Amino acid sequence: MSTTRAKPKKPTLKVTPSSRVMNVSTSGVLRVNHSSTYARSINASVSRKSFSLAADSKILDKSSVQTPKHTVQVFDENGKDVTPQPLYQPDPAAVMSKHSKIFASDTSGGTMSDFYSTAYQTTTNASFAGPFTRSVFGSSTVSRGSQSTMESMNEEIEDPSSKRDISISLSDVQVRREEVKELIKEEMLDDVVDRYLIESETLWLLHMPAVSVSVDSEEAESVKERNNLYMELCKNRMGNDKYVERSMQTFNGAPKTKDVQSEAITMVDAATTATTWDMYDSFRSAGLGEAALSPDTDKASVPEIVSNHRLDPTRAPERTMSVISTTSIASASSSRIEMEPFVVPSEDEPDPELVLQSEKFQQDLFVMERIILENIYQPKLAAYRQLPTLEDPDSVPKVVPTVVSRREESSLDEESTLTPALERLWSFSCELTSGHNVSSMAWNKRNPDLLAVGYGQFDFKDQKSGLICCWSLKNPTWPERVFTCESGVTTLDFSASNASQLAVGMHDGSIATYNVESREKTPVIDSSDCAHKHTSPVWQVRWIDHERGASGEDKGETLISVSADGRISKWFLRKGLDCIDKEKKSEALISRQAPGLCFDFHPTDSNIYLAGTEEGHIHKCSCSYNEQFLETYIAHKGPLYRITWSPFCSDVFLSCSSDWTIQLWRQDLFTPVLGFTSTQSAVYDVMWSPKWATVFGAVNEGRVEIWDLGASILDPTIVSLASPGVKLTSLLFATETDCILVGDSDGQVCVYQLKNLTVGEGTQVAALEDIIGSTLASQL
């Protein structure tokens, strides 16, 4: 029996639609399994394959003859030649017997007893992978399956060449495939290539045979019959000799319990709220981290900077590093930067002591104190500012029982409440100032809520050290700044050009300027080193703004002082080499021997000023004329304590002295126009009201008097008595409100509000002039 032609022995192969097997790789041999008995199952064909495995292998070993391929021709029912074209043409010369041997040896191990097991194995494998696989196993089984045709063992084997070809085919396929690819590349790309789309055959991927059959189908009858047979069989089983119950013991593998213990899985809940400010903070810290590094190096790219600083500060700039590496480092280091802001919260808690001493804490305390005081003083401050006072809604019930009685009283007092009166709002005082005599007060030119008060004795005996306190309206219980001076402060004035500069004149004749913005306790400059300083108490200092400088000196503000040694001096401040102000004083403007006590410059003409002396004379002088007075006004019999021009009528000035009188002058008349006397005590201070031309206030030892010349020129309109034992020493009008400040010898500065002072519309300048005119007329 020739081994070559196995084909002729078989019946004609017919390709039937009912049984199709996809052969992916063939060696020109196509064996279609005619599985009539096992319809619809490729499994059977595969099982047959396995059956023949051993047989083939045995037979293979014997064969070593090379035989040429023989072609297989497949005809369908109509006799058409539908032989599938071979996918490849294996080279008959390239025979590798080894391959076949290997395959054979692989399968030689299979014995008959293993057929079933292998069958099942291959069944499952091939049914899924059969049609498609180009893998070794798949193709080999398929090809072998194609080769096996009969269940009979005496089936002639395939020609070994085909087997070998199959084994070779695997490598050839790959080779061929590559060749095919190369061909394509060489072709012109412009060729129009026709593509035909054909419906491919149906591929069975999974076939699960149905368990039930429709009643209408053809097989229903046979299935029913079979079912009936089975049922009868089951019925007949009992007692039937055909069926014997037999038990069998199988070995049960000894079960083994195996425990595995793992570490407890700890669950941690992590939550975070991404708030807008949280993100902003993180971005800002990250941005700041990079921004801080960039100035340190002069490189252009940020990642390099980052890498150099974050990783190793000592590493030399490695520009030769590839870009990729730097960026990778940068990304690592930038992520480290990202990490850093989140490290911050884990710092250890700051020491509570340090916290308490920090600036922020003091600032907070400061604000807190002010707010508390605002709560306390709110009605008073509102009255000061002439705002309507807010009634605390919760405090109304408390007032109810007294309101009734008040209402009764108020009807009686309606008229009396309309009389002008001083209402005490509050007082600036603290334990520091108690016992000191208030000698002078001045408002800050820029911040009208800031008040500087100087404390010092007037008398030469029992001199204490002087005190300057800067009070803020927002805190009447404690001064904002406290400066102590060696000798009593007799006068002070705020500069207009430099609002934080405060000039202070003292009892020992020295003048100093302080900077109230800083917290230093020492003056900025001091006149104690000056050669020409005053030797007697300085009674008044004032910052005067000269419009035109006299004799080539600079324009601007200068400090003028008058002292008991008879000099009115002008002080200059010049900057030294080391930026310390040095003082230079020009020659004295007055050289009279009479000790000066007060002075006032003309409000519009800064060349003219008035000076009052201890003898009671008022001298009108000019800055440009040092030697002589221009005029002298003599009326007072005692030392003059205050001279002040009227802010509205430029010809009128007031003077007060210890002879119990206040005199109203017009500068062209050498006798006073009006004189005011109310009590028999020295008048320490007098001041025009900044709002009305006819109103001025005066302070004598025991009382405060507000004079309204429009109402009466004989008596003060408002009189307020001081507390017993306390002398009132100074007076200051508040600039924008209807309040006055009165300083006394106990260190208190009381704030009073002028109530019900009906002066009339406007500044009353005309009224004042009328009064003066009528007075003069009546005198004549």
Added chain:
Amino acid sequence: MQFEETLKRIQTHKGVIGTIVVNAEGKTTLDNSTTVQYAGLLHQLTMKARSTVRDIDPQNDLTFLRIRSKKHEIMVAPDKEYLLIVIQNPSE
């Protein structure tokens, strides 16, 4: 010390019932249960208030918090490290 004087002055003002300075965890003055309560509750409230303010504008920050109630006024000055609380009865 500067802050001690100011603190003492605050305590002597009219109507001030109590002052508490709290650091992030504990208290530094006045150890009693009310203080503990105040500190804890106000801490949470200031956190919420600050979060609110900064959510609207991240460049802004809370500087002061005042709670006016029927009986008292509670004033809180918050900071990262501490809380300054003053309780005042202003209508005395």
